[in-house]
Amino acid sequence: MDGKYAVRAATPADVNGIVDVVLVAMAHDPQWNWRFVHKREFQEDHYKFTRLLYEEFVSPANDDWHVILAEAKSPDDSVKVVAFAVWDVSFANKATMGPLYKPQNPMATVARAGGSKRRDVEPQRQAAFQAASGEKKQRFFDEYGDRQLRLKILGVHPDHWRRGIGSELVRWGMNRASEEGIPVTLVAGSQGLHLYSRLGFKTLGEYVTQVSGEEECVKSYGMVYKSQDSEKAQV
DSSP states (O other), rough: OTTTEEEEEEOOGGGHHHHHHHHGGGGGGGHHHHHHHTTTTHHHHHHHHHHHHEEEEEEEOOEEEEEEEEEEEESOOEEEEEEEEEEEEEHHHHHHOOTOOOOOOOHHHHTTGGGOOOOSSSSSHHHHHHHHHHHHIIIGGGGGGTTEEEEEEEEEEEEGGTTTTHHHHHHHHHHHHHHHHHEEEEETTTTTTTHHHHHOOOOOOOEOOOOTTSSSSSEEEEEEEEHHHHHHHOO
């Protein structure tokens, strides 16, 4: 990775910087554009509920989640967030608290705060996306049980693509998983498939998300990374 970047854990003070990256980076994601059809018409909702979700992700109260970021100096010497990764680390609490533990769900919190009626999203596509999330988990990842580290979201500002930042943020989870002896799992879009494959992730299968009666769809891929330590732990 280019030496001008610094990687660290995110704090609540970083929310604005992270959201600025989200709104630019995700505009290049086919799945994001497929869901948030009305994001330009309802920019207020788009910003409000996106920010609320990331407030939940970085909240110290939500320790099932860990956000790391990369930052760099701008020409005016100010430091700005340029990339981030959201990790589901709930395996740790599940191991400590047992089978009755109920993982934290930031997405449900946003829905209860009005996100279920946000105007920037296409409702049928959002419903299909949410249903697909559960189906993909069951199809690709249930075999790993609670002992898996999941990459939920990875975003890099387009001005900083192809500089190794995304790989560095993913390696954080790969190293953590190796220490724990567990696999890393994720769902990749078509854009991320090459990156994760190059880092050693294996494709488990393809999933097509589509609303009945529509021709347009989005494809995603279940992927897993197993270090030697994680493979030994599951023998």
